[in-house]
Amino acid sequence: MNIHLERGSGIPLYRQIVRQVREMILAGTLPPGFHLPPERRLAEALGVTRTTVINAYEELKDEGFATAHVGRGTIVLSPRHPSTIADTSHVMAWNRLFREETARPPDPLLRDLLDLTTKEGIISFAVGVPSRDLIPLSLFKNTVNRLLDEAGAETLHHSPTEGHPPLRESLSRWLTARGIRCSQDEVLVLSGSQQGLHLVARLLVHPGDTVIVEEPSYFGGLEALRRAGARMIGIPVDDQGMRVDLLEAILERHRPKLIYTLPTFQNPSGMEMSLERRNKLLALASARGVPVLEEDPYSELRYDGSPIPSLKALDTTGVVLYLATSSKILFPGLRIGWLVAPKPVIRQCTLLKQSEDLHTNTLGQFVLDRLFREGHVEQHLDKLRSVYRKNRDLMEAALQKHAPEGMTWSRPRGGFYFWCSLPDGVNRTQLLASAAAKRIAFLPGHACFVEETGRFYIRLNFSAPSPSDIPEGVERLTQAIREAIAERRPQRDRLVPMRPIV
Amino acid sequence: MENYFAERMNILRASDIREILKITQRPEVISFAGGLPAPEFFPSREIAEVACRVLEREGTRALQYSTTEGHAPLRAQIAARMNAKCGTQLSPDEILMTTGSQQGLDLIGKIFLDRDDVVVCESPTYLGAVMAFNTFRPRWIEIPTDENGMDVRALETALGRERNVKLIYVVPNFQNPSGRTWSLERRKELLALAVRHDIPVVEDNPYGELRFAGEPIPAIQSMDTTGMVISLGTLSKIFCPGLRVGWIAARRRFLDKLVIVKQGADLHSSTFDQMVASEYLASYSIDENIRRILVAYRARRDVMVKALELEMPEGVRFSRPKGGLFLWVELPEGIDARELLPRCLKRDVAFVPGGSFFPARNRDNTLRLNFSNMPEDRIVEGIRRLSAVLREMMAEHSRHHDIAPETTTAM
Numbered sequence: 034m035n036i037h038l039e040r041g042s043g044i045p046l047y048r049q050i051v052r053q054v055r056e057m058i059l060a061g062t063l064p065p066g067f068h069l070p071p072e073r074r075l076a077e078a079l080g081v082t083r084t085t086v087i088n089a090y091e092e093l094k095d096e097g098f099a100t101a102h103v104g105r106g107t108i109v110l111s112p113r114h115p116s117t118i119a120d121t122s123h124v125m126a127w128n129r130l131f132r133e134e135t136a137r138p139p140d141p142l143l144r145d146l147l148d149l150t151t152k153e154g155i156i157s158f159a160v161g162v163p164s165r166d167l168i169p170l171s172l173f174k175n176t177v178n179r180l181l182d183e184a185g186a187e188t189l190h191h192s193p194t195e196g197h198p199p200l201r202e203s204l205s206r207w208l209t210a211r212g213i214r215c216s217q218d219e220v221l222v223l224s225g226s227q228q229g230l231h232l233v234a235r236l237l238v239h240p241g242d243t244v245i246v247e248e249p250s251y252f253g254g255l256e257a258l259r260r261a262g263a264r265m266i267g268i269p270v271d272d273q274g275m276r277v278d279l280l281e282a283i284l285e286r287h288r289p290k291l292i293y294t295l296p297t298f299q300n301p302s303g304m305e306m307s308l309e310r311r312n313k314l315l316a317l318a319s320a321r322g323v324p325v326l327e328e329d330p331y332s333e334l335r336y337d338g339s340p341i342p343s344l345k346a347l348d349t350t351g352v353v354l355y356l357a358t359s360s361k362i363l364f365p366g367l368r369i370g371w372l373v374a375p376k377p378v379i380r381q382c383t384l385l386k387q388s389e390d391l392h393t394n395t396l397g398q399f400v401l402d403r404l405f406r407e408g409h410v411e412q413h414l415d416k417l418r419s420v421y422r423k424n425r426d427l428m429e430a431a432l433q434k435h436a437p438e439g440m441t442w443s444r445p446r447g448g449f450y451f452w453c454s455l456p457d458g459v460n461r462t463q464l465l466a467s468a469a470a471k472r473i474a475f476l477p478g479h480a481c482f483v484e485e486t487g488r489f490y491i492r493l494n495f496s497a498p499s500p501s502d503i504p505e506g507v508e509r510l511t512q513a514i515r516e517a518i519a520e521r522r523p524q525r526d527r528l529v530p531m532r533p534i535v
Numbered sequence: 536m537e538n539y540f541a542e543r544m545n546i547l548r549a550s551d552i553r554e555i556l557k558i559t560q561r562p563e564v565i566s567f568a569g570g571l572p573a574p575e576f577f578p579s580r581e582i583a584e585v586a587c588r589v590l591e592r593e594g595t596r597a598l599q600y601s602t603t604e605g606h607a608p609l610r611a612q613i614a615a616r617m618n619a620k621c622g623t624q625l626s627p628d629e630i631l632m633t634t635g636s637q638q639g640l641d642l643i644g645k646i647f648l649d650r651d652d653v654v655v656c657e658s659p660t661y662l663g664a665v666m667a668f669n670t671f672r673p674r675w676i677e678i679p680t681d682e683n684g685m686d687v688r689a690l691e692t693a694l695g696r697e698r699n700v701k702l703i704y705v706v707p708n709f710q711n712p713s714g715r716t717w718s719l720e721r722r723k724e725l726l727a728l729a730v731r732h733d734i735p736v737v738e739d740n741p742y743g744e745l746r747f748a749g750e751p752i753p754a755i756q757s758m759d760t761t762g763m764v765i766s767l768g769t770l771s772k773i774f775c776p777g778l779r780v781g782w783i784a785a786r787r788r789f790l791d792k793l794v795i796v797k798q799g800a801d802l803h804s805s806t807f808d809q810m811v812a813s814e815y816l817a818s819y820s821i822d823e824n825i826r827r828i829l830v831a832y833r834a835r836r837d838v839m840v841k842a843l844e845l846e847m848p849e850g851v852r853f854s855r856p857k858g859g860l861f862l863w864v865e866l867p868e869g870i871d872a873r874e875l876l877p878r879c880l881k882r883d884v885a886f887v888p889g890g891s892f893f894p895a896r897n898r899d900n901t902l903r904l905n906f907s908n909m910p911e912d913r914i915v916e917g918i919r920r921l922s923a924v925l926r927e928m929m930a931e932h933s934r935h936h937d938i939a940p941e942t943t944t945a946m
Binding site: 044045166186189225360365388392397 | 574575586590595596598599600601634635645663666669670692694695696698701731733778792800801802803804808
């Protein structure tokens with residue numbers, strides 16, 4: 034092995050070693066299986082420190098050019114991607130450059146689900162989107178036309194990071210009417226509530242910090258927290274919402290940085306936290322000074338019963354950060370959500386938001402403000418509630434008619450979802466395959482848990498499918514479930530985690 | 536609850552620009568502070584028309600969730616336009632649409648920068664990039680930069696010395712704040728060095744299309760065969776900024792990572808905004824719109840340069856940019872633009888002190904003037920006031936220096 038080092042060339046010595054060894058491997062001079070010299074010997078031969086050689090070998094390993102076995106030294110591998118190497122004269126050490134957290138493969142679920150919304154011919158209960166027919170298109174069109182006419186260039190210009198001031202005012206009025214007394218300074222307009230999850234996680238969570246979440250919970254929220262490096266502890270949800278009775282001991286033992294909850298018509302379980310538990314949760318969180326992130330996309334979509342105040346409305350100590358969105362009730366594609374929080378939090382989130390995207394799109398904010406001001410939102414909600422209530426009832430009737438024995442659910446009083454527990458012995462792989470063959474999609478429940486669970490759950494959305502598709506879809510789905518029970522496999526297969534193929 | 540914020544937040548503070556912009560919202564203020572395009576050139580009428588057409592044709596799809604990578608036809612249009620204008624050879628799947636190019640910077644920071652990693656930049660450099668990258672707590676190394684770009688010798692020395700350089704960040708066309716444009720030679724030398732050292736180059740190009748004279752110089756990305764240049768673009772300066780339409784152009788191995796972090800940051804950029812931009816590019820000549828902008832900006836630059844030549848006291852130097860939005864002023868040593876600003880604000884004139892544009896050191900005798908956003912008569916008036924205040928301050932400064940020795944003796 035012939036290596037020449039140029040001292041004073043400005044290129045670190047270990048990089049020179051990497052490059053030359055890499056070239057020899059690519060040229061075939063060093064064949065796969067070749068034992069690279071022991072670190073100490075090469076260091077002596079080249080007159081460099083052992084650390085230099087170790088760094089060089091580490092990088093070669095990162096790039097997939099070599100591997101190390103205890104007792105056998107460092108061995109050359111065959112280049113993994115000859116085609117990509119052939120089309121560039123130069124091989125970049127990407128893995129050296131990427132951040133640690135980026136190197137972790139993501140859960141592709143969210144992306145696959147978004148992708149699914151564009152596919153035709155499939156009955157999908159998988160995605161949590163509003164019905165296509167209920168997006169108020171002509172209202173939007175008329176408002177845009179009017180705005181461009183009246184306000185012109187202002188609607189196309191930069192706007193403040195905190196949000197278009199009239200929209201912040203409209204939101205604070207809207208929220209105040211719902212018991213959330215806030216000034217417009219306590220409202221930050223977001224590029225969708227996903228941005229809020231991300232900003233709050235960036236703001237409050239250090240890698241390794243503990244965060245309390247519900248189990249099950251919204252997978253996008255779990256993913257945002259996971260990305261921030263949170264260690265998550267799940268608290269089960271029952272028909273009264275989060276098991277707050279378990280919280281005190283966990284707060285004591287783990288000193289979490291944040292409690293993340295969707296108390297109203299939770300995604301995915303559809304459950305609603307009782308007033309009593311809400312008060313208990315707030316008392317515990319305030320006493321310990323642990324912030325509560327309340328995500329509330331669905332509370333306007335109530336089909337039965339009377340409203341329970343949001344945590345934010347009940348909060349007297351300023352411990353709740355409240356996140357909501359226009360996506361589930363108006364226009365998901367506009368990407369507009371909002372955060373309500375004490376001013377110090379708003380201030381810091383604003384600075385972060387400014388560095389992340391300057392501000393949310395201006396025209397969309399103008400439109401939303403007009404719709405709030407002119408009373409269209411309230412009107413539109415009435416319409417949504419009446420259609421979605423019917424959809425829910427249709428889905429429940431279909432489930433009652435077709436569900437196999439052992440499949441259970443409870444009827445959601447609002448929101449978008451049925452959360453179903455499947456009978457024992459359903460084979461997950463088989464179910465996904467059967468469902469795909471029957472052109473029916475749903476969300477496998479495991480994505481909504483911090484860790485793999487024994488039981489098999491699925492989430493069924495009833496807002497997006499057309500009413501005529503709901504009975505048909507449920508029938509196909511339950512057939513697929515029956516097939517997956519019939520095709521029972523050995524017990525151990527059931528526990529193999531897998532990625533959904535939706 | 537301030538003590539709950541993660542440690543990285545302590546370094547964030549309201550930037551100078553942000554504070555200044557608040558003041559400049561008063562209509563009587565002559566503002567050279569913003570970096571804003573002039574709203575009279577937003578194609579509002581055309582946008583109203585294409586918005587209507589998009590909603591007719593696409594229906595609720597224009598308002599529904601869409602993919603993280605962005606609206607496919609728009610990605611194809613952007614790739615084609617870059618290939619025509621910048622000499623690149625990009626395919627549509629090498630474009631990721633972002634919520635403005637600020638998001639592009641943030642996403643790049645998210646995939647590359649850990650604490651204490653080094654970012655190499657021009658001196659001065661773009662404040663928005665400093666802001667975006669600083670949340671990841673890197674170390675900055677500023678490379679001396681002249682009229683033709685970075686001093687590549689100094690760059691070579693720095694790359695040889697520093698172990699964990701992660702990015703080289705440059706704005707090679709009509710840079711914000713200096714207005715400088717890199718020569719072809721320097722671009723080639725930068726690329727060669729970056730390739731030799733395996734360091735990705737972030738080529739931020741918001742102003743390249745705003746050239747008043749001469750031929751465009753090929754983008755660094757167009758000369759790159761290794762795929763290590765990542766470029767950022769935006770429609771903010773040539774279309775309108777309120778529809779948040781920016782993009783990152785890079786090889787798939789970068790883009791795949793960027794898509795993942797973008798999904799976590801905001802799922803996707805506004806579907807409607809992207810469709811409107813796409814429809815506009817398909818139905819109208821954006822080049823025609825750019826020509827209209829250029830006529831006005833060129834005239835405004837001329838007026839500002841002339842006013843500066845006429846009014847500025849001895850010892851003040853300023854650039855004569857061939858494009859973009861900004862002009863860069865160097866005051867005599869010892870004159871602090873941060874002290875000049877409040878005095879100017881009292882006379883209703885605003886600018887940005889240059890110190891903020893140097894992440895690693897302070898050069899407080901510099902300032903940035905935006906010439907694109909004020910009508911010509913107000914530019915003349917504003918420069919007149921600015922010069923008058925500056926003269927006063929310089930006179931005081933020299934008086935202070937004259938008497939300084941006596942004060943010392945008296946002590």
